[in-house]
Amino acid sequence: MESTKIVLFKGKKIRKTIFENEWWFVVEDIVVALTDTINPKDYIDKMRHRDSELAKGYGQIVHTLPIDTEGGKQRMNCANTEGIFRIIQLKKVLYKNLQKVDIYLTKRNNYGQTTSSKSHQRNL
Numbered sequence: 001m002e003s004t005k006i007v008l009f010k011g012k013k014i015r016k017t018i019f020e021n022e023w024w025f026v027v028e029d030i031v032v033a034l035t036d037t038i039n040p041k042d043y044i045d046k047m048r049h050r051d052s053e054l055a056k057g058y059g060q061i062v063h064t065l066p067i068d069t070e071g072g073k074q075r076m077n078c079a080n081t082e083g084i085f086r087i088i089q090l091k092k093v094l095y096k097n098l099q100k101v102d103i104y105l106t107k108r109n110n111y112g113q114t115t116s117s118k119s120h121q122r123n124l
Contacts, residue, residue, distance in 0.1 A: 004068035009033045017078065019065055024078035027062055030087065044077075047087070054086070061086055 004017045012033035015026040028040040037043045048055045061083035067076040079087065 015067055017065055017067060019063065019078070022080050024063065024065055024080050025084055026067060027077045027079050027087065030079075030084055034088065
C-alpha cells in the first residue's frame with residue numbers, strides 16, 4: 001500500500017506520509033512552496049546556520065522517512081505540523097530581521113543607493 005500522498009499549496013506539490021499516526025510533510029517541498037527557491041537544501045542549511053536553536057533541535061523536528069518518489073522509495077527529511085510551523089516561524093523572523101537591517105543600511109548609505117529586502121530574501 002502506498003503511504004505517500006500529494007497535496008497542493010499555491011500550486012506546488014507537497015508530499016506527505018503518515019508516521020506515528022500523524023501526517024509528516026517533506027521539508028524540501030514546504031520550503032519550495034513558501035520561498036520559490038530552486039535549491040531547497042541550501043536554503044534549509046542557511047536557515048539552520050542562522051538559527052542556533054533550529055540547528056540544535058533540527059534532529060528533533062525533522063525525521064528521515066521513506067517517501068514514494070518517481071525513482072522509487074527514498075528516505076527524505078520530513079516534519080510534522082508542529083515542526084513545519086517552527087520552520088515557517090523562523091522564515092518570518094529572518095525576513096523581519098532582514099527588513100530591519102535593510103532599513104538601517106539604507107539610512108547609513110552615503111550614496112543614496114538602497115538595498116532590497118527581496119534580494120536578501122532570495123539569498124536565504
